[in-house]
Amino acid sequence: xxxxxxxxxxxxxxxxxxxxxxxxxxxxxxxxxxxxxxxxxxxxxxxxxxxxxxxxxxxxxxxxxxxxxxxxxxxxxxxxxxxxxxxxxxxxxxxxxxxxxxxxxxxxxxxxxxxxxxxxxxxxxxxxxxxxxxxxxxxxxxxxxxxxxxxxxxxxxxxxxxxxxxxxxxxxxxxxxxxxxxxxxxxxxxxxxxxxxxxxxxxxxxxxxxxxxxxxxxxxxxxxxxxxxxxxxxxxxxxxxxxxxxxxxxxxxxxxxxxxxxxxxxxxxxxxxxxxxxxxxxxxxxxxxxxxxxxxxxxxxxxxxxxxxxxxxxxxxxxxxxxxxxxxxxxxxxxxxxxxxxxxxxxxxxxxxxxxxxxxxxxxxxxxxxxxxxxxxxxxxxxxxxxxxxx
Amino acid sequence: xxxxxxxxxxxxxxxxxxxxxxxxxxxxxxxxxxxxxxxxxxxxxxxxxxxxxxxxxxxxxxxxxxxxxxxxxxxxxxxxxxxxxxxxxxxxxxxxxxxxxxxxxxxxxxxxxxxxxxxxxxxxxxxxxxxxxxxxxxxxxxxxxxxxxxxxxxxxxxxxxxxxxxxxxxxxxxxxxxxxxxxxxxxxxxxxxxxxxxxxxxxxxxxxxxxxxxxxxxxxxxxxxxxxxxxxxxxxxxxxxxxxxxxxxxxxxxxxxxxxxxxxxxxxxxxxxxxxxxxxxxxxxxxxxxxxxxxxxxxxxxxxxxxxxxxxxxxxxxxxxxxxxxxxxxxxxxxxxxxxxxxxxxxxxxxxxxxxxxxxxxxxxxxxxxxxxxxxxxxxxxxxxxxxxxx
Numbered sequence: 001x002x003x004x005x006x007x008x009x010x011x012x013x014x015x016x017x018x019x020x021x022x023x024x025x026x027x028x029x030x031x032x033x034x035x036x037x038x039x040x041x042x043x044x045x046x047x048x049x050x051x052x053x054x055x056x057x058x059x060x061x062x063x064x065x066x067x068x069x070x071x072x073x074x075x076x077x078x079x080x081x082x083x084x085x086x087x088x089x090x091x092x093x094x095x096x097x098x099x100x101x102x103x104x105x106x107x108x109x110x111x112x113x114x115x116x117x118x119x120x121x122x123x124x125x126x127x128x129x130x131x132x133x134x135x136x137x138x139x140x141x142x143x144x145x146x147x148x149x150x151x152x153x154x155x156x157x158x159x160x161x162x163x164x165x166x167x168x169x170x171x172x173x174x175x176x177x178x179x180x181x182x183x184x185x186x187x188x189x190x191x192x193x194x195x196x197x198x199x200x201x202x203x204x205x206x207x208x209x210x211x212x213x214x215x216x217x218x219x220x221x222x223x224x225x226x227x228x229x230x231x232x233x234x235x236x237x238x239x240x241x242x243x244x245x246x247x248x249x250x251x252x253x254x255x256x257x258x259x260x261x262x263x264x265x266x267x268x269x270x271x272x273x274x275x276x277x278x279x280x281x282x283x284x285x286x287x288x289x290x291x292x293x294x295x296x297x298x299x300x301x302x303x304x305x306x307x308x309x310x311x312x313x314x315x316x317x318x319x320x321x322x323x324x325x326x327x328x329x330x331x332x333x334x335x336x337x338x339x340x341x342x343x344x345x346x347x348x349x350x351x352x353x354x355x356x357x358x359x360x361x362x363x364x365x366x367x368x369x370x371x372x373x374x375x376x377x378x379x380x381x382x383x384x385x386x387x388x389x390x391x
Numbered sequence: 392x393x394x395x396x397x398x399x400x401x402x403x404x405x406x407x408x409x410x411x412x413x414x415x416x417x418x419x420x421x422x423x424x425x426x427x428x429x430x431x432x433x434x435x436x437x438x439x440x441x442x443x444x445x446x447x448x449x450x451x452x453x454x455x456x457x458x459x460x461x462x463x464x465x466x467x468x469x470x471x472x473x474x475x476x477x478x479x480x481x482x483x484x485x486x487x488x489x490x491x492x493x494x495x496x497x498x499x500x501x502x503x504x505x506x507x508x509x510x511x512x513x514x515x516x517x518x519x520x521x522x523x524x525x526x527x528x529x530x531x532x533x534x535x536x537x538x539x540x541x542x543x544x545x546x547x548x549x550x551x552x553x554x555x556x557x558x559x560x561x562x563x564x565x566x567x568x569x570x571x572x573x574x575x576x577x578x579x580x581x582x583x584x585x586x587x588x589x590x591x592x593x594x595x596x597x598x599x600x601x602x603x604x605x606x607x608x609x610x611x612x613x614x615x616x617x618x619x620x621x622x623x624x625x626x627x628x629x630x631x632x633x634x635x636x637x638x639x640x641x642x643x644x645x646x647x648x649x650x651x652x653x654x655x656x657x658x659x660x661x662x663x664x665x666x667x668x669x670x671x672x673x674x675x676x677x678x679x680x681x682x683x684x685x686x687x688x689x690x691x692x693x694x695x696x697x698x699x700x701x702x703x704x705x706x707x708x709x710x711x712x713x714x715x716x717x718x719x720x721x722x723x724x725x726x727x728x729x730x731x732x733x734x735x736x737x738x739x740x741x742x743x744x745x746x747x748x749x750x751x752x753x754x755x756x757x758x759x760x761x762x763x764x765x766x767x768x769x770x771x772x773x774x775x776x777x778x779x780x781x782x
Contacts, residue, residue, distance in 0.1 A: 040686075048685040049624060100555070109555040160553055164491070164500040233440060233760070294439040295431075295756035299745060300690035302753065354690060356748070362693065365686040369624070 004333065010387035016344075017380035022067070024349035024366070025060065025373040026080060034105050036087035041367040044348050048365070050105035054092050056372030058121030061085045062185075063373050065128040067381070078132055085129050085138065088122060097122075097145050102369075114160035119149045120178050127186035143189045146182070170222040170234055173242065176205040180249035184256065199253045206246055207265055215291055217272045219243035233297050238289045240277025241308025244270055248315040248382075251322060267319035267328060274312060274331050279304075282358050283338050285312060303362060304355040306371065309339040310379030317386045351376050395724065397782035404775035407735075408768055413458065415740035415757070416451065416764040417471060425496050427478035432758040435739050439756070441496035445483055447763030449512030452476045453576075454764050456519040458772070469523055476520050476529065483513060488536050505551035510540045511569050518577035534580045537573070561613040561625055564633065567596040571640035575647065590644045597637055598656055606682055608663045610634035624688050629680045631668025632699025635661055639706040639773075642713060658710035658719060665703060665722050670695075673749050674729050676703060693748040697762065700730040701770030708777045742767050 028045035029037040031052075039056040040049035064081035068074060091107030093099045099118035101111035113119075123145045130139035155161060156175060163169075180202045187195050209227050211219050221242065222234040229235060247270040254262035277285040284304035290296050312335050320328040342359045343351040350366040365371065419436035420428040430447040431440035455472035459465060482498030484490045490509035492502035504510075517533035520526070546552060547566060554560075571593045578586050600618050602610050612633065613625040620626060638661040645653035668676040675695035681687050703726050711719035733750045734742040741757040756762065 042686070048683075051623065101553070104558055108558040110558050112553045112555050114553045160551060162492070162503045162505045162551055164503050167495055167499040167501050232442065292439075295433070295754040295759060297760055299694060299753065303690060362690065363686040368686060369688055 004329065006387045006391035009336075010384050010391055013380045013384035013387060017377055017384060018071075020349040021351075021377045021380060022077075022373075025377075026076065029060065029367070029373060030080060030083060031105065034087075035083065035090070035107065036103075037084055037373070039367045039372040040369070041350075041365065043345060043352075043364045043366055045350075045366065049368075051110065051369075052087075052103045052105065052107070053369055053372075054088070054099050054101055054103070054118040055115075055121050055370070056367070056374070057084055057088050057092065058118070058125035059372055059374035061088065061125035062121070062128045063377055065125070065132045066378075068132045069128065071381070081129055081132065085125060088125065089137075089141065092118075092122060097141065097148060099145070112160065114157055116149060116152050116156035116175060117178065119145050119152070120175075120182055123149060123182055124185050127189055131188060139189055142186055146186060146189070149179075149182070168230065168232060169225050170230060170232075171225060173206070173210045173219065173221050173239075173246070176202050176210070177242065177246040177249060180206065180246065180253055184249075184252055196257060199257060203250055203253060203259075203262055206250060207262065207269070211265075211269060216276075217269060218276055218291065219246070219269065219273065220291060231292070236290045236292050236294060237296065237298070238276070238291050239287070240273045240285050240289065241287070241305065241311055243273045244277075244285075244308070244315050245311035247273070248311070248318050251315070251318050255322065263322050266315075267323050267325055270312075270315045270319050271325070271327055271331065274316065274335070277308075279357065284342065284355065284357075284359060285309060285335075302357040304342065304357065304359060306343050306351055306353045307375040309335060309343060310375045313339060314379055314382045314386075317383055321386050321390060395720065397778045400727075401775050401778035401782055404771045404778060408771035408775060409462075411740040412742075412768045412771060413468075413764075416768075417467065420451065420758070420764060421471060421474060422496065425478075426474065426481070426498065427494075428475055428764070430758045430763040431760070432741075432756065434736060434743075434755045434757055436741075436757065440759075442501065442760075443478075443494045443496065443498070444760055444763075445479070445490050445492055445494070445509040446506075446512050446761070447758070447765070448475055448479050448483065449509070449516035450763055450765035452479065452516035453512070453519045454768055456516070456523045458768075459523045460519065462772070472520055472523065476516060479513065479516065480528075480532065483509075488513075488532065488539060490536070503551065505548055507540060507543050507547035507566060508569065510536050510543070511566075511573055514540060514573055515576050518580055522579060530580055533577055537577060537580070540570075540573070559621065559623060560616045561621060561623075562616060564597070564601045564610065564612045564630075564637070567593050567601070568633065568637040568640065571597065571637065571644055575640075575643055587648060590648060594641055594644060594650075594653055597641060598653065598660070602660060607667075608660060609667055609682065610637070610660065610664065611682060622683070627681045627683050627685060628687065628689070629667070629682050630678070631664045631676050631680065632678070632696065632702055634664045635668075635676075635699070635706050636702035638664070639702070639709050642706070642709050646713065654713050657706075658714050658716055661703075661706045661710050662716070662718050662722065665707065665726070668699075670748065675733065675746070675748075675750060676700060676726075694753060695733065695746040695748065695750060697734050697742055697744045698766035700726060700734065701766045704730060705770055705773045705777075708774055712777050712781060 028041050036052050036057055037060050038047045042048050061081050061084040064077045068077045091103055098113040099122050100109045100113050101115045101118055123142050126138045126142035183198050221237045221239050224230050247266045250266040285308050287303050287305050288296050288298040288301040316328045316332040352361045353371040354362040356362050419432050427443050427448055428451050429438045433439050452472050452475040455468045459468045482494055489504040490513045491500045491504050492506045492509055495501055514533050514536045517529045521530035574589050612628045612630050615621050638657045641657040676699050678694050678696050679687050679689040679692040707719045707723040743752045744762040745753040747753050
C-alpha cells in the first residue's frame, strides 16, 4: 500500500485508455454508411446489432470531445465526435429537442422520448462538443435541451408514466445525481450566478435527503415526496454503484465551490457504500441490495457490473486526493485489483460489462444497449489524471 | 424409465399440492384486514411486502376456484377464492373493467392498467369462480373483460406503448399464447360456435407463425407484422419456457377438437424446445436465449425459473399421455429430477422461484411480484391428474 507506485499506475490507466479502449471504439463503432455509432459490439469488436441508443450516442460524442478538449487536439477524435453529433442532431430528436430513446440504424425512431436521460446525455454531448468546436448551434442544442430537462424534473416520464398519481408518489435519486454532473459539464453555457445555487440544491438533495443517517448513512434510490423512507420495493432498493458514482459528482462540485465539509461527507459516504456493497464471499460490489434485507425484484441483483467498479475507482481515488484518507487508498487498491483482474479482457481490447456474482463474464459483449464508449474510458481518464497529480 | 411408478408419482404430486403448497398459501397469503392476498412471502411464509399485483390476485382466485371445481368442494377454498374476487371486483379496476397492474395493501391503485395480462388473469379468475358459484355478476365480469382483451389485441399497451409506430412494428407471442388457454377456460361463457374458429386462429398463429421451421423449429417471442423474422434484440429472443408452456395450451385445444396433427406437432415442438433450452453444463432450462447466439439484453438469461420447469413437466407428461412418446417420458424424468431437487424447499412448504445458473436459490422468496399461488400448484395438479390417468 505505502509503496503504491502512482506513476506506474498512471501509465497503466493512460495506456489502457489511449492504446486499448479508445482505438477499439474508433475502429469498430463508427457507422460510416448511415452515420452515428454502433454500440452493440462483440468481444472482438464485431457488430452484432445496429440499433442506435441515444444514451450511448450522446455519451460517445461527449467522451471523444472531452478527450479532444482535455488530453490532446487529435483530429480523429474531433472528427468522430462531430460524426456522432451530426447524426444525433438530424435523427436523435423529434424536431423540438425531444430526444428519442433509440433509433434504427438509419435513424428512424424506435422508442419514444420517454426517458429523460436521453436528454441529459444529449446535453453533455453537445455541451462538450461546443467547447471543442466553438459551434454556436451545438451550444444552443445543449442549452435548450438542459432547459427541457429542468422542466421535466417533476415528472420525467411525462405521459409514459405508468404510476397512478396520489397513491405512492416517490422521487428518484438518478435525476438529481446526474444534474450534479451535468451542471458542471455545461457551466460555460449557463448564465452567471446560475451554477452555485443550483449546485447547492443538488448537493442538498443528495447528501441530506437521499442519504439516510437513520439507515446507517447509506443512499437510497427512492423516497417519499415528504422525504421520508418508503417501505416498498422501490423504497427499499439500494444501488451502491449509483450512490458511489454520485459521490465523485458531489466531490467535483464541492471542490469547485470550496466546500470542505461536503467533501468530507462525500468521502465518508463513498467508504460507507463500498463497505456496504462489497460481496464478502466472492468480491466485487453488488448491483442492487434491499436495505431491509428482503428479496429484490431485480433478478440481476448479485451481478458485478463494469460501471459500478469503474465509478468506484474514481470516487475512492478522488477521495484520497482530496482528503488523504488511508481507507480510500486501501479500498482503491482492492477494487483496482478486482476490476482489472475480472473486467479486462486479455484477448481483445475493452472490458467485459457483466459478470456473474462469482466474477465470470455473463455476456461476451463489449458494448450493448447500456454499455458504450463511456464508463470505462471516462474512468480510465479520471484515474490517470488523479494518479498523475499524485505521482 | 420403464419401471416408472405412475401411481407413486401421482401421489407425490397430489400430496405436495394438497398438503404442502395450498395450505402454505391459505395460511400465509389471506389479508383478513384489507382483503385480497399477500403474494410477497418469504421462505417461511412471512409477508415481506404488502403490495397487491393484479396478475397474482387473479391467478390465486382462479387456482382456488379451479381446485373447488375439479378436485373437491372444500368450503375453505371457495371462501378464499371469493375473498380475493371481492377485493378484485372492488379495487382491481377503474370502474370500467380496466384492470390496474398493482394496488397498495388497501386497494389504492399504484400502477395504471397498461398491462393486458392483468385483464387476462382477471378473466380467468372470474370465469372459473362463476363456475364454482353460479354467480352471474362474476360471469359478466369475465365475459366483458374478455371482450376488452380481444379489443386490445392490436395494441395491448395502448397509450403506454413507448414504441414509435412504423419503424419496426412487431407482434408478440404472449397474447396469442395466453388466448389459447383463456378461450378454453371461459368456454362456458362464450357464444355457441365461437370457440372453434377462435382456437383455430390461435393455433395457427402459434404453430405456423411464431414457430419457425427455418430456425430449426423453435418458437420466437417477436416477429414482424408480415410474419418474417426480425434481426433485432426483440426478434432474436427465445424464451423456451414460454414456448413449452404454450405447447400444453395447444395440446388442450387440439385434444378438445380432435386435431391429431396439431397434437403431434405440439409434442415435437415441446421436445425441440426442451432440447434447445436445456443447459448441458449445469442442468435446467435457460430463461432467455438469442436465436443467433448473440449477447442478450436480459441479464437474467441464464437463471433457472420455477415456472419454466413446472410448465415443462406438464407439456412433457401431457405429450406422453397423448402420443406415448418415449422421448417425452425420458425428458419428463430428467426435468422432474431437476425440478424437485432444486426448486423444492426442504425446510418450509412451497418452492423457490429463482435459481442461479448453477441451481442455487438466487432469492429466498416463495412469492413476490411475479410468483404467486399459480404455476407450482397448477403444475402439481395437472401432473397429478395425468399421472393418475396413466397409472
